[in-house]
Amino acid sequence: MNETLFRRIKDLPSTHLLGTGVPTCAGCGGLQALHQIYDVLGEKTVFVNAAGCMTLLSVYPFTPFRGSWLYTAMAAAPAGAQGIRDALDIQLKKGQITTDDDLQAIVLTGDGAAYGMGMSATSSAIERGLDFVYICYDNEGYGNTGQQYSEATPHAARTSTSKGPQGYPGYKKDLFSIWAAHKPSYVATVIGAEPLDLARKIEKAKEKQGPRLILALSPCPTGWDYDPKESADVGHLAVRTGIWPLKEYEDGKVVHTKVPRKRLPVEEYLKRQGRFSHLFEPMRNEEILTGIQERVDAYWAEIEG
Amino acid sequence: MYRIRFHGRGGQGMKTASRILGTAFFLEGLEVQDAPRYGAECRGAPIFAYVRASRSPINERGIIRCPDLVIIADDSLVTVPAAGVLAGVTDQTFMLVSTSEKAVTWSHRLNFAGSILTLPTPVEITDRMELRFVGATCAGAAARLCGIITSATLEQAVREELTGLPSSVIERNLEKALEGYTLMAEHEGCIKEKAMLSAEQYEVPEWINLPFEKASISAPVIHSSLTSELMPTGLWRTMRPVIDREHCKKCWWICSTSCPDGAIDIDADNNPQIDYEHCKGCLTCVTVCPSHAIQAIPEHKNPTSEETGS
Numbered sequence: 263m264n265e266t267l268f269r270r271i272k273d274l275p276s277t278h279l280l281g282t283g284v285p286t287c288a289g290c291g292g293l294q295a296l297h298q299i300y301d302v303l304g305e306k307t308v309f310v311n312a313a314g315c316m317t318l319l320s321v322y323p324f325t326p327f328r329g330s331w332l333y334t335a336m337a338a339a340p341a342g343a344q345g346i347r348d349a350l351d352i353q354l355k356k357g358q359i360t361t362d363d364d365l366q367a368i369v370l371t372g373d374g375a376a377y378g379m380g381m382s383a384t385s386s387a388i389e390r391g392l393d394f395v396y397i398c399y400d401n402e403g404y405g406n407t408g409q410q411y412s413e414a415t416p417h418a419a420r421t422s423t424s425k426g427p428q429g430y431p432g433y434k435k436d437l438f439s440i441w442a443a444h445k446p447s448y449v450a451t452v453i454g455a456e457p458l459d460l461a462r463k464i465e466k467a468k469e470k471q472g473p474r475l476i477l478a479l480s481p482c483p484t485g486w487d488y489d490p491k492e493s494a495d496v497g498h499l500a501v502r503t504g505i506w507p508l509k510e511y512e513d514g515k516v517v518h519t520k521v522p523r524k525r526l527p528v529e530e531y532l533k534r535q536g537r538f539s540h541l542f543e544p545m546r547n548e549e550i551l552t553g554i555q556e557r558v559d560a561y562w563a564e565i566e567g
Numbered sequence: 568m569y570r571i572r573f574h575g576r577g578g579q580g581m582k583t584a585s586r587i588l589g590t591a592f593f594l595e596g597l598e599v600q601d602a603p604r605y606g607a608e609c610r611g612a613p614i615f616a617y618v619r620a621s622r623s624p625i626n627e628r629g630i631i632r633c634p635d636l637v638i639i640a641d642d643s644l645v646t647v648p649a650a651g652v653l654a655g656v657t658d659q660t661f662m663l664v665s666t667s668e669k670a671v672t673w674s675h676r677l678n679f680a681g682s683i684l685t686l687p688t689p690v691e692i693t694d695r696m697e698l699r700f701v702g703a704t705c706a707g708a709a710a711r712l713c714g715i716i717t718s719a720t721l722e723q724a725v726r727e728e729l730t731g732l733p734s735s736v737i738e739r740n741l742e743k744a745l746e747g748y749t750l751m752a753e754h755e756g757c758i759k760e761k762a763m764l765s766a767e768q769y770e771v772p773e774w775i776n777l778p779f780e781k782a783s784i785s786a787p788v789i790h791s792s793l794t795s796e797l798m799p800t801g802l803w804r805t806m807r808p809v810i811d812r813e814h815c816k817k818c819w820w821i822c823s824t825s826c827p828d829g830a831i832d833i834d835a836d837n838n839p840q841i842d843y844e845h846c847k848g849c850l851t852c853v854t855v856c857p858s859h860a861i862q863a864i865p866e867h868k869n870p871t872s873e874e875t876g877s
């Protein structure tokens with residue numbers, strides 16, 4: 263699709279579909295992305311959610327959604343989406359609903375479920391060609407339970423289970439490539455701080471069928487340890503330092519949708535967040551900082567060829 | 568037994584405060600319960616935590632209903648009924664308020680006959696990140712008020728509870744805890760150990776009995792959408808974003824799209840309108856407005872806050 267409704271920022275919706283009054287933290291980058299995504303996906307959607315911060319959105323009898331909501335076990339959201347899709351298909355076939363009444367099954371989970379616990383259910387749902395959109399808001403840890411590290415936690419970040427001078431020893435898993443390796447219909451990374459790029463990708467995803475992933479890096483003031491007002495800055499810096507590449511996969515190809523012209527040093531991003539403060543004080547940890555920069559440089563060197 | 572309740576907002580370290588105080592009591596040889604009350608433990612949301620400490624085994628369970636000491640880390644919570652700051656407070660209760668106002672002002676405002684102590688805070692808080700140390704100050708103050716915790720024990724408790732955090736964070740917390748401890752010197756020991764309640768004194772909580780009913784009655788299907796809007800999350804706000812109409816260029820989208828909560832809509836004249844019933848005061852809009860047309864003012868300075876109820 264070449265035509266987009268979102269050519270300029272002025273084309274973005276100015277009233278919002280998602281209800282206010284939800285209990286996510288002030289300044290939640292996950293909610294910021296979700297409300298932008300929902301504006302484009304629209305209300306003909308059923309959300310299937312695995313345990314995490316966004317579970318708090320729909321706590322009986324409150325909901326910010328205009329449609330239904332199903333809560334599943336943490337590893338099972340794609341299986342829940344399968345059930346919903348099947349039920350809708352049966353109703354369509356029996357003529358109990360018309361195609362106008364049809365709904366999109368949307369999985370909404372955090373990174374803990376998407377990168378780890380839910381991987382098996384996800385992989386097999388893609389393999390079955392399930393017609394669904396998977397939204398992962400990636401706050402790089404088990405946020406709802408106090409930010410323990412997850413398989414999405416970046417190298418050296420402090421979490422409640424990776425303290426000390428080195429932070430988290432592992433490296434963030436590459437979920438984008440894992441999804442792309444399954445050859446689904448669409449995979450995209452987004453971030454709430456780049457709403458135009460986000461809206462265009464959701465618009466695209468909405469038009470397609472089959473398994474689709476929207477992976478949203480979600481600055482998290484609580485888990486990443488910074489003042490809520492800085493969520494937008496932290497988000498911009500994730501993109502401008504090249505740490506969070508904005509890209510999409512379709513028809514077998516990966517395209518970078520926003521290549522930072524002059525990449526800022528990664529420490530501009532890292533030093534804004536308390537979870538990396540041990541890399542700067544009491545003294546700079548050159549080894550780790552250089553290591554992080556080199557990995558980002560190597561990524562872009564390959565892309566820019 | 569000592570019964571102490573800490574009230575604050577998510578992000579102000581109330582859970583840590585209860586743990587520091589609990590550990591300090593424990594190190595002094597007492598039996599201890601300390602626990603945060605989990606709800607929406609999100610940044611800005613009202614939260615509380617409590618500590619029981621006693622020289623003999625503690626048989627009481629659950630949240631503290633009649634506290635000896637209530638510590639209020641954020642004075643804007645006092646008027647938020649859902650925060651439950653005044654629950655179970657009698658004229659025997661001590662209240663310690665972190666506030667820029669005087670104790671007598673609070674006594675009058677609350678028509679409260681018990682003792683009010685204050686922890687002075689600056690009127691203008693320039694760096695909200697400083698707020699997360701308020702928990703340590705409160706823990707230090709509480710330790711002194713109970714009179715049986717030495718400053719050395721307090722220090723050890725802070726170090727134990729914060730193990731693994733950057734040393735600058737630990738030192739800052741320690742400094743704050745000792746500051747609270749010192750500030751309460753003249754009130755040392757004013758909180759006395761009270762007798763344990765016996766089983767006969769047990770009062771049934773004022774809970775509502777929910778009989779076991781058919782699912783269609785007890786958990787009816789909800790057919791209406793957007794019910795979350797009934798929750799006044801505007802009460803979380805300590806800082807209020809205010810749009811300066813002169814400077815707003817009606818750029819149309821930036822504040823509205825960036826507000827995580829979707830609390831800014833654009834009206835028919837292309838003016839952004841903030842929904843103060845729900846705006847949580849994260850100040851993302853202040854950061855993103857390219858014309859610097861949104862200012863943040865302390866909520867308590869807002870002349871209209873009472874009339875709008877938010």
Ligand SMILES: Cc1ncc(C[n+]2csc(CCOP(=O)(O)OP(=O)(O)O)c2C)c(N)n1
Pocket residue numbers: 313314315316335336337371372373374375376401403404405406407412
């Ligand atoms: C099988 C299972 N294990 C553990 C939990 C407890 N739990 C609830 S939310 C959560 C964190 C989920 O992390 P993530 O998916 O990243 O979402 P976030 O909390 O960060 O939004 C955990 C571990 C659970 N609900 N189910």
Ligand code: SF4
Pocket residue numbers: 285286287289290291292293315401405406480481482483484485609610
């Ligand atoms: S912990 Fe992070 S992701 Fe979870 S609600 Fe708070 S800000 Fe959002």
Ligand code: SF4
Pocket residue numbers: 810814815816817818819820821822823839855856857858859860861
């Ligand atoms: S971002 Fe600033 S200039 Fe743009 S509409 Fe909002 S207040 Fe006005």
Ligand code: SF4
Pocket residue numbers: 289808825826827828829830831841842845846847848849850851852853
């Ligand atoms: S402070 Fe601004 S961005 Fe934050 S919730 Fe309020 S209106 Fe939205």
Ligand SMILES: [Mg+2]
Pocket residue numbers: 314372373374399400401402403404405406412
């Ligand atoms: Mg997470």
